[in-house]
Amino acid sequence: MSMERKIPIEERLNSNAWDVDERPHIRIKDPDQCRKCDSKPCLYLCPARCYTPGGNGAVLFSHEGCVECGTCRVVCPNDAIEWNYPRSGYGVQFRFG
Template sequence: MSKIEEKLFQDRYRVDAGRPHIRIKDAGLCRDCRNQQCTVCCPAGCYSREAGGQVALTTDGCLECGTCRIICDEHRNVEWEWPRGGFGILFKFG
């Protein structure tokens, strides 16, 4: 593991089952997106490319940094809000 992965491994994530704080508004827009920058820019790796150019989103482990909502400037296809209190990332060192 790299140093950043070792540090991230120490953090914990409380999943809010059935209430993800991030959502892709229209999956078709992601498929048509030229760059799919979210799949390479998300530091937690929550976005991935699937067969057929589809983008898959897994919110478990999200660092709540907001990179996805900034990087998706071409389509503004990410709906992002803070997780409910007590859920989301629990940083060990602050």
């Protein structure tokens, strides 16, 4: 009988490596759109938890841990996220298969 251990997403993400570009590949185009958003799906659906709640309804974003899945731009109801792939040579290097 196999006794495989379920590995939490946080542990899996910690095994990856990032070569972070100083120029973010994702940005919030209009922070006011985030303040007006009632559901804020980016806070709950980003697997790397790059989006966090800020004061006054704002959404704070940190691109350094991004896994480049594009979920944020797909789930944003206000089209407030501009998402591009990082420049060549930068970004996440997946090490857990």
